[in-house]
Amino acid sequence: MNIELNGSEQINTSPVNLWESVIDPVVLQRAIPGCISMTETGEGQYQMTLELKVAAVGGSFEGAVSLSEMNPPHSCIITVSGSGTLGTGGGNATVAITEGDDGNALISYQAQGEVSGLVAGVGQRILMGVAKHLARQFFAALKKEFAAA
C-alpha cells in the first residue's frame, strides 16, 4: 500500500538549529515515535530500531535511514527502509527548511512510502490515518525539543 504525506510545520528555532537537529541521531531518536535506538553506521547512514505502538497496534521494526542530497541547512532527502513484525516498509521524504518572517524555521516535507506484508493486507483501512498520526507525533516531539530550550 502506498502512503503519501505532505505538510509543513513551523518550529521555534532557527533554520540552522533545526538542520543540526534533524541530522542528529540523538534528537531523531527522541522524536521518531517508538525509536529505541539510532546508531550511525556511516556518513548520513543510520541503523534504527523501532518499537512502534499506535493504540492497540504494535510491532518491532529494524531499518536503515540514510540522508542524501544534503544541502545544509536547506534541504535533504531522507530514505528509510526496513522490516519487522508488521511488515516491510520503505520510502523517502524530501525535506526543505526555510526561514519564516519571524526568523523561525519552517520545515516542509513531501513523503511517499510503501508498506508490504501483514499491515498492507489487513490494515489498509487505517494505515493512512496512522501514518498521519505518526507524522504529527514526530513534529510534536521536534517542537518540544526547542520549546524546552
Place this chain on the structure above:
Amino acid sequence: MNDVTLTINGKPVSGVTEPRVTLLDFLRDVAGLKGTHAGCEHGVCGACTVLIDGTAVRSCLMLAVQAEGEDITTIEGIGGSGARAGELGVIQDAFCETHGLQCGYCTPGMILAAEALLSVNTDPTEHEVREAISGNICRCTGYVQIVDAILLAAKRLGQRNDAVPSDATLA
C-alpha cells in the same frame, strides 16, 4: 501458564494453559472437543460459535482464561452422548431432515446459533432466523436449507413444548 476451570456441557473441566490460548483452541486441544471448528480465527465466519449461558459467542474471540468460571455449551453438549450417542436433538434432527449442511464444517456453529435463537424465540420469522445466523458463514448451502431447518426445528420444538414443557429446551 494459568489454571482454568470452567463448565463445559454441564461438566467441570480444568486445564493449564497459556493466557494467549483462545477458548477455541482450549476446547479443541485441552478439553479434546473437536466439534468446535476454526474457520477464520478473527471473528468473522462463526464456525467456532459456542454458547455461554445459552448465548451464542465466538470462541476465537475469547481467551480461555477469560472463560474461567463460565458455563459453556459446545456441539458435543447438544444431542445424546456416551451411551446415548447417536440420538439427535431436535435442531440437529431438523438439519438432517432438510439437509441444512453439506461439508459439515460450519454446521456445529450454525446449530449453536440456532439453539441460542430458539431458546429465546420459539416462533421466529424467517428474517429473525437469518439475523440470528448472519454471523455464521456457510459456503456450501446458500443458507436456504439451513433457514428451512431452523424454522422446522422451531415448529417441532413448539409441538414438544405443548407435550412436555419441561423437556422443551433440551434439544
Place this chain on the structure above:
Amino acid sequence: MTEQKYKFLSTPRRPVEDRRFVAGRGKFIADLDRPNMLHVAPLASHHAAAVINGIDASAALAMPGVVDVITGAELAAAVQPLMNGLNTPNVRRFPLAVDRVRYAGEWVCAVVAESRALAEDALEKIIVDATPQPFILDAEAALLETSAPVHPEHGSNLLLDRKFVWGPVDDDFDAAAHSLSFSVTWGRNSTVPIETFGVLAEWNGWDQMLDIWASIQMPKYADQIARSLDLPGNAIRVHYDVDVGGSYGVKRGIKHSVLVGYIARKLGCPVRLIEDRLENMRAGDAHGPERKFDITIAFDQDGTVRSMKMRALDNAGAYAGRAPFQLGKPISAIVGPYQINSVAYHALSVTTNKTVQEAVRGFGQAPTNYAIETAMDRVAEYLGMDRLALRQKNLIRKDQFPYLIPSGSYYDSGDYHAVIDKVLAAADYPAMLAERDRLRDAGMMAGIGIAACLEPSGGNSSFEPLLNQSNQTSTWMESCQVNIDALGKLTARIHTTSSGQGHETLVSTVLGEVMQIDPELIRITRPNSLESLPGNSPVGSRMAIMLGGAAARAGEKLKAKIMAIAAHRLGVAIDQLRYEGGDVLAHDGRRFTWDEMVELAHRQYHNLPDGMDPGLASFDIMQVPTGDALPVDDKVQMYPCYSFEFHLLLVSFDPIIGRPDIHSYVIGHDCGTVINPAIVSGMTYGGIAHGIGAALFEEFAYDTNGQLLTQSFLDYLMPSSHEVPAIQIVKHCTPSPHTVFGQKGSGESGYLGAPAAVSAAINDAVSSLGIHFEKLPIRMSAISDAIAAKTS
C-alpha cells in the same frame, strides 16, 4: 418432475453423512492428533518479487520448542518440482521459494516446532535478506515483451497461447448484418472454504511408508506426492476417510503435502500443517481465474447469432500448475446453450506476481458463461430486442439433440425452452416486470437479470490433451467395490475424500436401487489409497455420473452373480428368474432367498456353479461415457453430459447508496435424473450464493505494490444469510442417454450462471443511463459512482 420409476433414487432421503456432522463428529484434518506431532508454520514473503540473498534462521533455531527450519534451497535439493499441466519445464515450482520469491505471501521457509504458536514465535526471528525485483501484476502488461518475466528461465510470461477456429468464422462474420465488440473482466475470486487446507504426514521407516491425511479434493494426489518425494507409489498411503470442510475445487494442497511429507521423512515424526486464514488467503495457492474477455459477436437483424470471436486472457499468478487448463474446459460449451455456427477462440494464460491459481468450481466455465451471457444482452440491447426473446430464438431446440457444437462436443440432451417456460410461469414474469417498473417509479434503480447456461459434467479432462499434445489422457475412470459379508450385509468402498457432496449417500442410494435393498442398511467406507482402485476424485461435476455409475455397475455385476448362483441352485435358465428385493424368484414360484444365497456363496463352494469363485464381491472401474478418443483437428468430445440452468432475478438499489437488494431469485434446473433431491438442491442454492459473491463482493484485490489487500474475512466479503435471498428452484428432468439412470452433473450448478445473471440485473437497472459494468465484482461504490457520474 422425475418419473416415479425408482424406489430410492429421486426420492427425499436423508443424506447419511449428515448425522455425524450435526453432532460435530466429522473427522476433519485439524481434528487428527498423532503422538509427538510437530507443527509447521511457513514464513510469508513481504515482496511481490525479490531475489533471496540469504536466510538467517539461527535465532529461530535457538528457541526452545523449535525443531527445524526448512528453506527452499534444502527442499529443492531433496524433492522434484511440482507438476505442471503444460509443457513449461522452466516454470519450476517448489513448496518453498528457491532463490527468488514471485508473489507476496509466497512461502520463503518453514518452521517446525512443538506447537503452532511456538512456530509462529520463531517465524518472527528469521531474517530474510532479499532484494526486491521488478514485478508485474496486470495480465495484458505481462504479455508485453518488455515486461519482466516472472520466471526468467522461461523467457516470457506466456504459459499458453492457443488459437482455435471452429467452423467458418470469417464467412459467418461476412454474412452477418451486424457485429459488436466489448470486453468484460472476471475478477479474481475463489470458493474460500470455511475450513482451510491442512495435511498431516507420518513416516514409518520400518515400513518405509508415508501416511498422509489431508483435506483434499485432488485427482491423482498420491501419485503427485510420490513423484515429488521420489518415493514409490506404494510407499504413500493417503487416508480417504478424512472429511473435507468444503472445497468446490480448490483443496489441492500438493505443495503443502510435499513440504510436510519431506519434513516427516526427514525428522521421523508426525508433522502437521494447517493453514491459518491469512496463509490460506495469500498463499494457499487457491485463487480462481482472473480473466479478461474480448468478444466480437456477429448477428443478424432478426437476432440470429451467427458467430463469435473470443479472446480470453487469464492471469494465472506466479506459477503454472493446472490453472491454464481452466481455459480449456469452457471449450466444451463454448457456445453456451445457443446455436452459434462458428467460434474463434484465443486462449492466453500468463504468469504474474500474484498468488497461484487453483481449480475453482466450474473450472473456468462460470467466467465464460458470464462473457457469453453478457454478449447476448449486448446484442439484444443493440437491436432493441427483448433479451428473453433473443435467447429463445437462439437456444438449441429439444429436437436438435444430440447437438454437435463447433468445438467438437455433442450436447447429450435437453429441453431448454421448456425449462425457461416453467421458470417464467413460476416467477410470474409479467408480475416481476410490473414490480420492476413499480420500483423504478418509486425512485429506485431496478433490473431483471437472466442467464441461461450449461454445466458440462462427468468429463474426461480432455482439455489436457487438447492444450498439451504430449498429454495422452483419454480416461478419467472412477471405481467402486462392493462386498456382501457372510451375514448378508452390503459394504461398498469408494476411493476418494468427500467435501460435502454426499458420496456415501450417492453410493448407498444407487446400490440400494440396483440391489433393491434399503440404502440405510448399506455401509460405505473410504479406505486409503493403497486399498483403493483408480479414481479421479470429485471434480468436474462427475460423481453422480462416474461414482454413481461405477456403483451401479458393480451392483449389477453382483446381481449377475446372484442370478447365476440362483439359476444353478434352482436348475433353471437365468431368463426364467426374476430378482426381487434380494431374493430370486423362479417362474414356477420357487424362491431362492437372500439368506440362502449368502450362506451358499460364503460357505458352500460345492453348491456354486463350476468354476465360480466363492463370496459375493464385485468391483467396477468405469470409463467416462463418450470419452474414448483423443482430440482431432483441435476438436474433442470433452464431457458426456450437459445440465442446463436458467436464472431469473429481480434486483433493486437506491441510486445513491448502490447496495443491490435481490428481491426474488428463481432458477430452472435440469440435471437429468436426480439421485438425492436435497443434495442437488443444496448444491444449486450454494452455487448461487457463490455466484452472488463473485458478482458483488468477492475479490482477491491487489494494490499497486503487489500486496494482497483482501487477506482476511474483513475485506474478502462472502455472502451471509442476509445477502442470499430465498431462492426458488424449478426442476425439470431430461435424462442423459449416456448414464446409468439418466443422471447428469450438478456440483457446479447455480454458480455457473448466477454471476452472469446478477451482473445482468444490475446492468438492466442502469441501462437507461447508458452504463455498462464490465468487471466483476460490481461493488456498491462502483454502482453509485457510475450513476453519480452520469447524473451530476
Place this chain on the structure above:
Amino acid sequence: MKPVRFDYKRPATIDEACGLLAGDDNARILAGGQSLIPMLSMRLSRPSLLIDIAHIPELTTFVETETHIEIGAMVRQAVAQKSELVKTHIPLLAKALGHVGHPPTRARGTVGGSVAHADPSAEIALVAATLGAEITYRVDGTDEIFDASDFFIGPMLTIAPPTGCLTRLSFAKAPAVCGTGFHEVAPRKSDYALASAAAQINFAAGSGVTSIHLGIGSVGDFPERLDVNQLCGTPLDDAAIADAVHAAMQMVETVEDLHATAAYRKRVATELAIRALRDARDEISKDLNQ
C-alpha cells in the same frame, strides 16, 4: 494465527486495574475483546500484559441521575441494547446498537471497549461523539472526563491518557420529545460501515427545537460531529435539511479503500445524514401529533 505470549491479570477494582496499567507500559486493557483479540491473533497487537476488567463490578452497572444515564464501560452491547434505560433515555444509542456487529459479537462486545478502541466506523463512538457524551477515565486514582465530541483523533486513536482506564460513558437524557435517526451502509449488513450517520433533534414544548445533534462516521479517520444548528427555529423542511447538511459536509475529508471511493463515502454520508435528520424530524412530528 496465534497471539504472542503475554500475561493476564484479572483485577477486582478499577484502581487495581490502573495500577497494573501504570506498572507496565506495554499493558492493555481487555474489555469485551471483540476487536482486540483478532488483533492479538494476527499479532498486530503485542501486549506484554492483558488486564481483564470484566470482573470489576462497578463497570457493569447503569446509573441513572436526574439528567444523565451512566453506562459502565463493561456493559455488554447486547445488554445495553435490551436496556429500558437506554431505550427510554438514549434512543439514538438504542437505534445504533442494532447495527453493531452481529448477535454473537454484541453478546461479548462492550460499550466502553468500542469507544476506547475508536474504530472509525464504530457505531457507539459515533453516537457518543454526536451527542457529546462524557467519557470518564480513571487515571492515578482520579477521574478525568472527556467530551466525546473531540475525543477521537484518528483511526483507533483518542486523546485518552495512556495509563487511564475507561470506566463509564455518560449520556444526557433525551428530552421527552425528541427525534432520532441512525443510518449506515455496508457491503454486507455486519461489515464495517462505508458511511454512517446519527442524528438527534431535541424539542421542548413552547420553545420548539432546542438543539440538533448530527454526526457522521466511517468516512474519515474518526466520527465527526456536524454543525447544523442553524436549522433550529426553521420548519426543518427537506430542502433546508439538505442544504444544511451539504454545507456542513463541505469541509469533511473522506478516505478511500478497496470497498469505496472517497467520493462515494462523501456522497453517501451526506445522504445518510440527510435521512437521519429527516427521520429525527418525522419522529418529533409523530410524537407531537399523538
